[in-house]
Amino acid sequence: MTSVSSSNNIALVALKKQSRHFKLQLPSFRFNHLKSRRFEGTLKHASYVKDVSAILTKSEIDFKDPNWKQRIQEDFSKQYSLPHLNDILDLKPRPTTFTPKSRGPLDEGNGELKDKGDGYVHDDDRALLKVLKFASPSSAGAECIDPDCSWVEQWVQRAGPRKEIYYEPVEVKAAIVTCGGLCPGLNDVIRQIVLTLEKYGVKNIVGIQYGFRGFCDQSLRELPLSHQVVQNINLAGGSLLGVSRGGPSVSAIVDSIKAKAIDMVFVLGGNGTHAGAYAIHNECRKRKMKVTIIGVPKTIDNDIQLMDKTFGFDTAVEEAQRAINSAYIEAHSAYHGIGIVKLMGRSCGFIAMHASLSSGQIDICLIPEVPFKLEGPNGVLQHLEHLIRTNGSAVICVAEGAGQEFLSKSNATDASGNAMLGDIGVYMQQQIKMHFKNIGLPADIKYIDPTYMVRACRANASDAILCTLLGQNAVHGAFAGFSGITTGVCNTHHVYLPIPEVIRFPKSVNPNSRMWHRCLTSTGQPDFQ
Numbered sequence: 001m002t003s004v005s006s007s008n009n010i011a012l013v014a015l016k017k018q019s020r021h022f023k024l025q026l027p028s029f030r031f032n033h034l035k036s037r038r039f040e041g042t043l044k045h046a047s048y049v050k051d052v053s054a055i056l057t058k059s060e061i062d063f064k065d066p067n068w069k070q071r072i073q074e075d076f077s078k079q080y081s082l083p084h085l086n087d088i089l090d091l092k093p094r095p096t097t098f099t100p101k102s103r104g105p106l107d108e109g110n111g112e113l114k115d116k117g118d119g120y121v122h123d124d125d126r127a128l129l130k131v132l133k134f135a136s137p138s139s140a141g142a143e144c145i146d147p148d149c150s151w152v153e154q155w156v157q158r159a160g161p162r163k164e165i166y167y168e169p170v171e172v173k174a175a176i177v178t179c180g181g182l183c184p185g186l187n188d189v190i191r192q193i194v195l196t197l198e199k200y201g202v203k204n205i206v207g208i209q210y211g212f213r214g215f216c217d218q219s220l221r222e223l224p225l226s227h228q229v230v231q232n233i234n235l236a237g238g239s240l241l242g243v244s245r246g247g248p249s250v251s252a253i254v255d256s257i258k259a260k261a262i263d264m265v266f267v268l269g270g271n272g273t274h275a276g277a278y279a280i281h282n283e284c285r286k287r288k289m290k291v292t293i294i295g296v297p298k299t300i301d302n303d304i305q306l307m308d309k310t311f312g313f314d315t316a317v318e319e320a321q322r323a324i325n326s327a328y329i330e331a332h333s334a335y336h337g338i339g340i341v342k343l344m345g346r347s348c349g350f351i352a353m354h355a356s357l358s359s360g361q362i363d364i365c366l367i368p369e370v371p372f373k374l375e376g377p378n379g380v381l382q383h384l385e386h387l388i389r390t391n392g393s394a395v396i397c398v399a400e401g402a403g404q405e406f407l408s409k410s411n412a413t414d415a416s417g418n419a420m421l422g423d424i425g426v427y428m429q430q431q432i433k434m435h436f437k438n439i440g441l442p443a444d445i446k447y448i449d450p451t452y453m454v455r456a457c458r459a460n461a462s463d464a465i466l467c468t469l470l471g472q473n474a475v476h477g478a479f480a481g482f483s484g485i486t487t488g489v490c491n492t493h494h495v496y497l498p499i500p501e502v503i504r505f506p507k508s509v510n511p512n513s514r515m516w517h518r519c520l521t522s523t524g525q526p527d528f529q
């Protein structure tokens with residue numbers, strides 16, 4: 001049997017076969033813009049399934065083999081085993097300096113193991129990746145490996161402090177960098193990484209300014225970080241360190257890591273940043289450097305595979321509701337009022353779907369994963385007309401990546417190679433205006449675009465907790481000697497995952513999932529196809 005880590009092309013073929021067999025639909029056409037990336041290998045295809053890797057093996061599995069499940073599990077555990085510094089070096093661990101219980105307000109971490117009791121995570125501790133057993137491939141949101149939807153346990157490594165560590169804390173220089181767009185909670189994660197590093201006994205902590213750019217731009221100095229510096233940064237949104245897209249080459253970044261004598265790099269960012277972090281990890285490995293690269297997934301879009309959610313997403317949804325509420329009030333106070341709110345979500349509709357669900361004020365939710373037509377019978381405009389005639393008002397929530405096929409395409413990309421999208425909100429506003437003018441029905445249309453407002457704010461309570469745990473676990477992962485990994489929550493448990501597994505495909509809303517169906521129930525919208 002071929003390994004599950006076979007190429008993405010084989011993977012796509014397998015997935016297409018799978019889709020024919022199980023009547024899944026592949027939305028690959030909607031993700032063509034990802035091909036414009038400089039490193040398209042990791043981000044080529046989209047999928048509805050949560051654990052794509054398991055599905056991908058299907059065409060290569062002989063289900064008549066009585067051991068097929070065991071084979072999958074073996075492949076799975078190989079695929080999810082965490083890269084470690086000792087894969088290339090011969091390092092001896094030492095007892096940890098971290099204690100889950102401090103003796104003083106800030107434990108100095110002088111190199112002694114102060115608490116020999118429990119509280120540490122064993123390298124063989126595992127969390128279950130999937131907890132649903134489907135009866136049939138046609139069950140809502142089903143992810144099945146074989147036609148009988150057999151149960152195949154898949155375990156991933158638990159995050160947390162280990163009893164043995166691979167660095168002398170007092171000798172460590174640790175760096176933190178924040179890349180991509182802003183996201184609520186970046187400062188909470190930075191703060192927590194610094195506090196946890198200090199708890200281990202690290203004295204030399206720096207911030208790299210403005211994303212990967214800060215590694216190589218001579219005008220951007222390293223920012224020294226300590227608990228005094230980060231104490232209150234979580235009270236504000238944004239990133240203390242600044243963010244950016246684009247930047248220097250991987251080898252230039254690794255040259256800089258070497259020149260700056262950095263031992264640990266904590267990289268906060270989305271799927272692009274993680275692809276970069278993994279490339280940096282590989283380059284460090286190639287050069288046999290004792291440097292650990294740890295990712296912390298940041299994206300309000302929530303488009304990272306395998307994780308329950310990424311930090312900032314909850315806050316973005318909460319903020320989005322303010323815009324929806326304003327649109328609702330405007331629409332309901334006007335004669336034949338129509339409110340349109342456009343929310344972020346370049347290639348997925350999680351924010352739009354969750355904000356629609358949580359507000360309960362949305363009549364039509366449009367996301368990139370679900371094609372819709374505007375004109376004609378069963379079109380959005382016809383339904384809108386019906387809502388105005390029967391209810392007198394309507395509110396639409398549209399994700400920025402939705403309906404891109406209606407807009408003229410440009411090949412423009414941002415500095416990171418992400419496609420620049422057309423403005424679907426403005427387009428909808430114009431089309432609706434024209435439609436009601438043509439049918440001679442008055443309509444008062446208000447368009448709200450809260451794009452940057454939903455991400456330039458501080459994290460809400462639930463995101464702040466998530467950030468705190470992610471920041472702490474990132475540091476534990478680095479001291480445990482892992483590299484090229486990221487940390488997140490799977491089925492409520494904090495785990496470590498190899499970076500390639502979480503960025504193999506951008507996560508997207510499954511139109512066959514219970515969540516999307518719940519959204520449809522809540523809005524009452526018909527199928528616009």
Ligand SMILES: Nc1ncnc2c1ncn2[C@@H]1O[C@H](COP(=O)(O)OP(=O)(O)OP(=O)(O)O)[C@@H](O)[C@H]1O
Binds near residue numbers: 038182246272273275
């Ligand atoms: N495939 C890749 N390989 C190496 N570096 C990459 C890759 N994709 C993106 N990067 C780098 O990662 C950084 C951030 O990427 P990007 O702008 O795509 O944001 P992101 O991490 O996906 O976050 P967001 O969710 O805000 O889009 C940039 O500096 C970019 O150059």
Ligand SMILES: O=P(O)(O)OC[C@H]1O[C@](O)(CO)[C@@H](O)[C@@H]1O
Binds near residue numbers: 180181299300301400
């Ligand atoms: O304007 P910027 O900084 O490129 O960010 C916009 C992008 O950020 C994202 O929210 C991803 O973080 C996308 O949905 C959106 O297209």
Ligand SMILES: [Mg+2]
Binds near residue numbers: 180271272
């Ligand atoms: Mg991205």
